[in-house]
Amino acid sequence: MLSDVMEDYLKAIYVLQTEDGPPVSTSSIAERVGKTPPTVTSMLETLEEHGLVEREKYKGTELTAEGRTVALEVLRHHRLLEAYLAEHLDYSWSEVHDEADALEHHISEEFERRVAAVLGDPAVDPHGDPIPGEDLEPPVDDDVRPLTEVAVGDRAVIARVSDRDDEELEYLDRAGITPGTAIEVLDIAPFGMVTVEVNPEADGGDTDTDTDAGDVDGTATDSDAGREQSLPEAIAASVRVRPVDGATDTVATDAGVGGA
Amino acid sequence: MLSDVMEDYLKAIYVLQTEDGPPVSTSSIAERVGKTPPTVTSMLETLEEHGLVEREKYKGTELTAEGRTVALEVLRHHRLLEAYLAEHLDYSWSEVHDEADALEHHISEEFERRVAAVLGDPAVDPHGDPIPGEDLEPPVDDDVRPLTEVAVGDRAVIARVSDRDDEELEYLDRAGITPGTAIEVLDIAPFGMVTVEVNPEADGGDTDTDTDAGDVDGTATDSDAGREQSLPEAIAASVRVRPVDGATDTVATDAGVGGA
DNA sequence: TGAGAGAATTAGACGAGTCTAACGGAAGTA
DNA sequence: TACTTCCGTTAGACTCGTCTAATTCTCTCA
Numbered sequence A, B: 001m002l003s004d005v006m007e008d009y010l011k012a013i014y015v016l017q018t019e020d021g022p023p024v025s026t027s028s029i030a031e032r033v034g035k036t037p038p039t040v041t042s043m044l045e046t047l048e049e050h051g052l053v054e055r056e057k058y059k060g061t062e063l064t065a066e067g068r069t070v071a072l073e074v075l076r077h078h079r080l081l082e083a084y085l086a087e088h089l090d091y092s093w094s095e096v097h098d099e100a101d102a103l104e105h106h107i108s109e110e111f112e113r114r115v116a117a118v119l120g121d122p123a124v125d126p127h128g129d130p131i132p133g134e135d136l137e138p139p140v141d142d143d144v145r146p147l148t149e150v151a152v153g154d155r156a157v158i159a160r161v162s163d164r165d166d167e168e169l170e171y172l173d174r175a176g177i178t179p180g181t182a183i184e185v186l187d188i189a190p191f192g193m194v195t196v197e198v199n200p201e202a203d204g205g206d207t208d209t210d211t212d213a214g215d216v217d218g219t220a221t222d223s224d225a226g227r228e229q230s231l232p233e234a235i236a237a238s239v240r241v242r243p244v245d246g247a248t249d250t251v252a253t254d255a256g257v258g259g260a
Numbered sequence C: 001t002g003a004g005a006g007a008a009t010t011a012g013a014c015g016a017g018t019c020t021a022a023c024g025g026a027a028g029t030a
Numbered sequence D: 001t002a003c004t005t006c007c008g009t010t011a012g013a014c015t016c017g018t019c020t021a022a023t024t025c026t027c028t029c030a
Helices: A004-020 A026-033 A037-049 A065-088 A096-103 A109-119 A166-175 A233-238 B004-020 B026-033 B037-049 B065-088 B096-103 B109-119 B166-175 B233-238
Strands: A053-056 A060-063 A155-160 A182-188 A194-198 A227-231 A240-243 B053-056 B060-063 B155-160 B182-188 B194-198 B227-231 B240-243
Touching: A004 A026, A004 A037, A004 A060, A004 A065, A026 A037, A026 A060, A037 A053, A060 A065, A065 A096, A065 A109, A166 A227, A166 A233, A227 A233, B004 B026, B004 B037, B004 B060, B004 B065, B026 B037, B026 B060, B037 B053, B060 B065, B065 B096, B065 B109, B166 B227, B166 B233, B227 B233
Parallel strands: none
Antiparallel strands: A053 A060, A155 A182, A155 A240, A182 A194, A194 A227, B053 B060, B155 B182, B155 B240, B182 B194, B194 B227
């Protein structure tokens, strides 16, 4: 009923608005969906006519309640598919994104239900992104921040990684940086290079949180204990972590809810 | 690269040309894809420009080798998906068609390979339709004929049922007429009503053939032995059977390879 | 052989989604 | 306040896939 294209725009707006707060700019949408700004303007008019977004000309756009519901439905499809592909078709978590993008608009509600059922209604996908529930309420997600905003010496658990850049994902995978992994920040150098210890001796807190990703492909295990990894700023900024109890509360900017 | 729409036309032409032989008429394609004849004409021009069909104006259309390969690829996707949905997501064989139709254009080659692998490279889908191999050579399928063309008293095994009409499929499902089931034709009445015995005492031949569907949902089992079922002509004509050794060779018209 | 029926094609329009080029508004800076 | 720059919107065109209405072709049958 709504076209795939419309759904893609709504999904993009939802993610942008979760990351940076509403309203979102035409150009940021354009960049995310890979279209030109005039194209986006014209699509936003269409979406507005359908009651899915509200716009203030030259200012920005935000989703209506209805638009958000549609976006969450698509996101639920996407993330359930990612989880399913990783769990049942032997995909690694760095491979699932494109396949899920292609399928998310075309699965039925029945398919969604059955996939959710065989997965046991998972709370997060393999990248650590929260999967919206069947009620399509926006998932809340406190206390998650970019790795770049953790203080040196603090411990944290990887909450999620971006799902949009294959190379970056491969890099993180090799480094053992996967959702659910415990880390300690050893150093933050000039220009933002972050050095972490992967799986420091387990005394700093609980490695498994309530929204654990389930160690989908088994790449990083306790045998990685104590490895040191240095991450360029660009990559560290896209890694979200959940501080372990007792960690210093640092910079309190927007905590962000990246990924798609 | 080719659009979904083009793939749908090619698939339709393939099936029609398998059923009735080339060339296929514009109006039969129109009926199958649910579009008007002028729309079909214009799409056929496009497909011809792409080297996927050959046409003789006012006469008919047939696939080129390249067009056939594309059609077989789509058909392989469709039927693998049907098999997968039935086997791993608990769909009944009467439910899988629409879901497979929606997904067949959007799965990657990687997905195709993985699905085929976990299924163990099945030869047929849950409706009994042959699944083209990875080589995309046209599956050959001798000795299969409509149920209406079996002589009274002969035994046969259900080879396949149409996958396109939900009501009809439910009817057959309830009647225990599923791919792999043995039957004996008891009577063919005026107006084509066919009466069969489902699972006659097993001495007439092998119930499992080389291309067995694998009894996907377990609906019809040997406990149905001896049930009599009468099928209206319209339904019986869409059920394809493979005669059991020793059966009379009857009408030798086109044997057909229905389904999608 | 010619008329009529039925099928296919041509003609022309339209909506969706996209683009480039040109214009206009918003916001900071001199 | 006026300039400048960046961003967003408007204008206008294009492609794709579709439709309806009108035309043309093919084939059969008298």
